[in-house]
Amino acid sequence: MSKRTYGNEFGFQTRAVHTGNDVDAETGAIKRPITMANSYELPYDPTDMNWSSADGNLYTRNGGSNQKYLQEKIASLEGGEDCVVLSSGVAALSGLFFSLLKSGDHVIFSSVTYIAVYRLLNELFNNKFNVETTIVDTSDLDAVRKVIQPNTKLIHIETPGNPTLTISDIKAIAEIAHENGALLSVDNTFASPFNQIPIELGADFAVESLTKYINGHGDAMGGAIIGKKEYLDIIRAQAQVNLGGAISPFNAWLIMRGSVTLPLRMKQHNDNALKVAKWLEKQDGVSFVAYPGLESHKGHETAKKQMSPGFGGVLSFGLKADHDTHNKFVQNLRVITSAVSLGHDASLIVFLGEDDERQYLYPEEFHNGFFRFSVGIEDTDDIINDLKQSLEKVGLL
Numbered sequence: 001m002s003k004r005t006y007g008n009e010f011g012f013q014t015r016a017v018h019t020g021n022d023v024d025a026e027t028g029a030i031k032r033p034i035t036m037a038n039s040y041e042l043p044y045d046p047t048d049m050n051w052s053s054a055d056g057n058l059y060t061r062n063g064g065s066n067q068k069y070l071q072e073k074i075a076s077l078e079g080g081e082d083c084v085v086l087s088s089g090v091a092a093l094s095g096l097f098f099s100l101l102k103s104g105d106h107v108i109f110s111s112v113t114y115i116a117v118y119r120l121l122n123e124l125f126n127n128k129f130n131v132e133t134t135i136v137d138t139s140d141l142d143a144v145r146k147v148i149q150p151n152t153k154l155i156h157i158e159t160p161g162n163p164t165l166t167i168s169d170i171k172a173i174a175e176i177a178h179e180n181g182a183l184l185s186v187d188n189t190f191a192s193p194f195n196q197i198p199i200e201l202g203a204d205f206a207v208e209s210l211t212k213y214i215n216g217h218g219d220a221m222g223g224a225i226i227g228k229k230e231y232l233d234i235i236r237a238q239a240q241v242n243l244g245g246a247i248s249p250f251n252a253w254l255i256m257r258g259s260v261t262l263p264l265r266m267k268q269h270n271d272n273a274l275k276v277a278k279w280l281e282k283q284d285g286v287s288f289v290a291y292p293g294l295e296s297h298k299g300h301e302t303a304k305k306q307m308s309p310g311f312g313g314v315l316s317f318g319l320k321a322d323h324d325t326h327n328k329f330v331q332n333l334r335v336i337t338s339a340v341s342l343g344h345d346a347s348l349i350v351f352l353g354e355d356d357e358r359q360y361l362y363p364e365e366f367h368n369g370f371f372r373f374s375v376g377i378e379d380t381d382d383i384i385n386d387l388k389q390s391l392e393k394v395g396l397l
């Protein structure tokens with residue numbers, strides 16, 4: 001813990017700047033240093049040490065100082081009691097599932113989720129560990145109620161969902177979970193805590209890929225689970241110390257630095273994405289646009305209730321064109337880069353073709369192939385003009 005603490009009497013921007021940072025006790029430097037060491041000096045008599053402890057300074061897989069500084073900030077931004085930061089978003093998700101679930105338990109998860117969640121819960125946990133899993137459209141509350149079982153331990157949702165931007169009602173699903181003795185985890189990566197705080201809406205856990213908006217610069221990987229200390233202690237012991245998903249000090253330091261500007265970047269992402277979505281919606285060559293900030297979006301009313309001040313920087317859209325024209329469109333872009341990942345400073349686009357194995361879980365309009373577009377923080381006009389010149393080149397404008 002830093003000596004100077006920043007509770008909720010301080011605003012989000014102030015906490016993004018200060019929480020977890022402090023004057024370095026040894027040198028007086030105004031930024032805490034990166035500690036690139038994997039071990040810490042032992043006490044005089046180490047024989048009764050708990051070598052699996054995640055508390056003190058022992059070994060960096062048991063917890064490193066840069067990881068701890070970052071955990072302090074992320075816990076504060078997500079409104080949680082405690083946080084564990086791991087090596088990637090997927091390490092956080094798999095660590096959460098591994099630590100909470102045992103054979104015979106039942107999990108319900110959103111039909112639209114990050115691909116690794118689908119693999120973990122639909123192929124690995126059920127086949128290897130005998131965990132029962134049900135995929136459901138969690139934007140439909142009755143559908144969620146219908147699949148609850150006496151052994152339902154966890155509901156895992158992603159909202160907005162990757163890649164269709166489907167919106168699920170966090171507060172309502174938290175109530176359904178709790179009435180039935182289950183826990184709710186929410187993947188908050190697309191919104192970031194600037195736009196949505198699942199724990200305040202009743203979720204037991206928020207999960208973040210720090211790789212995306214929180215780091216924001218496309219140069220580091222990390223993941224976080226935020227929630228109550230009683231669960232996080234278990235997750236730390238199992239997922240970090242024993243499964244070994246620890247984050248490197250350098251990555252933790254980079255994310256600490258990147259996260260300082262999260263609120264400023266998110267304002268620009270929110271603004272740019274809404275403008276781009278509205279522009280795309282007016283183009284004849286565009287078959288559909290999915291963005292929760294658009295009034296035409298099915299989940300817009302729910303999104304307005306739980307997201308503020310904006311709807312994030314990711315949208316999806318399709319072209320009225322064949323497969324190859326989608327590739328040509330990407331090839332012609334000059335500002336926007338063709339790459340996976342999202343939440344970077346730079347605009348990134350990825351063409352998800354017609355043969356995605358999860359197509360059957362997506363709404364109809366996604367079946368002919370579509371783009372997932374992470375709108376960056378460049379000048380709005382440059383992004384729109386880039387889309388425009390490329391639509392012209394492929395004959396769609």
Ligand SMILES: *Cc1c(COP(=O)(O)O)cnc(C)c1O
Nearest residue numbers: 088089090114162189209211222
């Ligand atoms: C990228 C992403 C993840 C996985 O995070 P990594 O840091 O790549 O492991 C999980 N959930 C969502 C919604 C994502 O976009």
